[in-house]
Amino acid sequence: MTRRRFRSPRVSIAGFLAIVTLALSALVAGPGPVDAQTANPFQRGPAPTTASLNAARGPFATTSATVARGSASGFGGGRIYYPTSTSEGTFGAVVLAPGFTASSGAYAGVAQRVASHGFVVFAIDTNSTLDFPDSRGQQMLAALDYLTRSSTVRTRIDASRLAVAGHSMGGGGTLAAANARPSLQAAVALQPWHSTKSWSNIRVPTMIIGASGDTIAAVASHSERFYGSLPAATEKAYVELSGESHLAANSNPSDQGRAMVTWLKRYVDDDVRYEQFMCPAPRSADYAEWRDSCPGGTGGTTPTPTTTPGNPTPTPTTAPPTSQCPTWLWWLCLLNR
Numbered sequence: 001m002t003r004r005r006f007r008s009p010r011v012s013i014a015g016f017l018a019i020v021t022l023a024l025s026a027l028v029a030g031p032g033p034v035d036a037q038t039a040n041p042f043q044r045g046p047a048p049t050t051a052s053l054n055a056a057r058g059p060f061a062t063t064s065a066t067v068a069r070g071s072a073s074g075f076g077g078g079r080i081y082y083p084t085s086t087s088e089g090t091f092g093a094v095v096l097a098p099g100f101t102a103s104s105g106a107y108a109g110v111a112q113r114v115a116s117h118g119f120v121v122f123a124i125d126t127n128s129t130l131d132f133p134d135s136r137g138q139q140m141l142a143a144l145d146y147l148t149r150s151s152t153v154r155t156r157i158d159a160s161r162l163a164v165a166g167h168s169m170g171g172g173g174t175l176a177a178a179n180a181r182p183s184l185q186a187a188v189a190l191q192p193w194h195s196t197k198s199w200s201n202i203r204v205p206t207m208i209i210g211a212s213g214d215t216i217a218a219v220a221s222h223s224e225r226f227y228g229s230l231p232a233a234t235e236k237a238y239v240e241l242s243g244e245s246h247l248a249a250n251s252n253p254s255d256q257g258r259a260m261v262t263w264l265k266r267y268v269d270d271d272v273r274y275e276q277f278m279c280p281a282p283r284s285a286d287y288a289e290w291r292d293s294c295p296g297g298t299g300g301t302t303p304t305p306t307t308t309p310g311n312p313t314p315t316p317t318t319a320p321p322t323s324q325c326p327t328w329l330w331w332l333c334l335l336n337r
Contacts, residue, residue, distance in 0.1 A: 042161060042269045044088050044118035050322075053258040053277060058117035060085055065152055069125065072150065074142025076125035078104040081115035081219045082153050083124030092161035092185065092268035093120040095143045097136050097169025099249070100193075106250050107167065113257045114165075119264060120157050122147050126170075133194045140164050141181055161185050163270050165260070167249035168193050168217060171208075175226060178204040186267035188260050189226070190249040193217040198229040205235035207263040211244035211258055212288040227291070235279065237263060237292035242285060255286035264297070 045059045052058065060083035069077035083091060096111055098104055104111075104123040111123040124143045126136055141164075148159040163186040166174040171192025178187040182203040189208045193216065199206075210223030217223070219240055227238035239259045241248050248256055258277070265274040272295075279294040 015290050035134060040270055040272075041089070042092070043157070043271050043273075044091065044269060047273055048265070048277070050277075053261060054254050056254070057113065058261070060118050061110060062115045064112075067122075067146075067151070067224070072143075072146045074146070075139035075212040076127045078122065078124035078143070079108070079111070080106075080122045080147070080151065080153055081111045082156060083115060083118060086156070088118070089119055090156055090158040091120050092163065092264070093122065093144070093147055093157045093159075094163045094165055094264060095140045095147065096123045097119055097140050097164070097166030097170030097173050098124070098126065098129075099166075099170050100190075102167070102170075102250075103129065105314070106302055109251075110249060110257060110260070114261060114264065117261045117265065119268070120153055122151075131169070133169045133172030134176050136166065136170050137164075137176030137180060140166065140170075140173055140177045163187060163268050165190065167191060168246065171217075172196075175199050175202065175206070178202050178206055186264055188263055189223075190256070190260075191217050191223070191246050192226060193222055194226070197221075197225045199226055200229055200231055201228055203234055205267040206230060206264070207237040207239065207259065209239045209241065209248075209259060210247045211241045212244060213243055214246040214248075216246040232293075235267065235293050235295065238289065239287060240289040242288040249260070259290075 005310065008111050046052075062081055063084050064079050064081045066079050067077045071077060094114060096104075096107055096114075098107060104125045107123050111121045115121045122143055124139065126139055131139070144162050144164070148154055148157055148162070162184055164174045164177045164184060165188040166172075167190040171189035172194030172277045174187050174189040175192060175194060178184055179199060179202050184204045187202075187204050189206070191214055192208060208223050208227045210217075210219035212219065223240070227236060229235045236327045239257075240254075241256060244251075244256075262277045265271045266278070275295060278292055279289040282290055
């Protein structure tokens with residue numbers, strides 16, 4: 001005769017009550033701690049500090065690769081700067097366009113600086129050094145397509161996180177590219193020049209960096225007007241470098257690099273750790289002015305400071321040139337009026 005074992009009803013009820021108790025405890029306690037990298041899969045690098053943003057290089061070691069003229073269509077080649085790390089996944093990418101008569105090599109400093117903070121940066125050459133802004137904008141988009149589809153570093157790039165930047169006519173091209181491709185994550189125009197003054201259709205988060213001493217693309221007729229024309233619904237910032245000339249992008253001062261990296265990290269990488277460096281707007285003698293919308297439209301304007309707290313206003317070691325408008329650019333300076 002087979003003896004069957006029957007579980008006590010009391011034991012079964014006790015087990016059921018234990019399961020219910022554990023479930024209720026989990027609901028009350030809520031979910032466990034969430035790793036920051038899991039919360040934001042695009043976040044790259046350690047938490048930023050003022051010192052890390054002011055440093056000449058960010059936390060990532062970088063290398064570069066040349067794209068020979070004629071090896072890609074739609075633009076004139078250039079050099080790609082990118083992090084050597086392969087342990088943090090893919091990176092956002094930025095195409096950087098030169099100014100009138102300039103080449104990619106003139107922007108190696110700013111390209112390396114941005115790349116060292118966790119970006120693939122493609123400093124391009126244009127088909128002709130005399131190309132105007134709209135042509136430069138088209139070439140920037142062609143370079144982005146090459147970078148994500150055909151370049152040797154395409155596997156290191158997240159093609160959904162792309163940005164454009166450029167100097168002078170390349171800055172004007174930046175605005176044209178952002179206007180043409182609203183899927184871009186960010187745009188940074190450095191001392192931009194463009195004969196078109198209204199950019200009311202741009203939807204890409206856009207930072208415009210002017211220079212108070214610029215006589216080629218004077219802020220009153222270029223950078224400030226461009227910023228003022230951007231829609232209220234578009235995330236935007238206007239930064240004016242104090243005492244800098246039209247060639248600020250070439251000299252790569254720390255204040256410009258700090259602003260550019262902050263904007264790209266916030267909008268290309270969605271890294272909210274960088275909001276502290278733009279909201280509220282910084283007060284520094286490095287900036288004659290800083291205006292922004294701040295994420296979500298809570299920004300404002302920083303009054304022109306006389307000094308950075310604790311630091312005297314720097315005195316130039318050499319006198320500025322009597323004119324920042326070279327004779328070979330006389331006609332461009334006339335157009336800027």
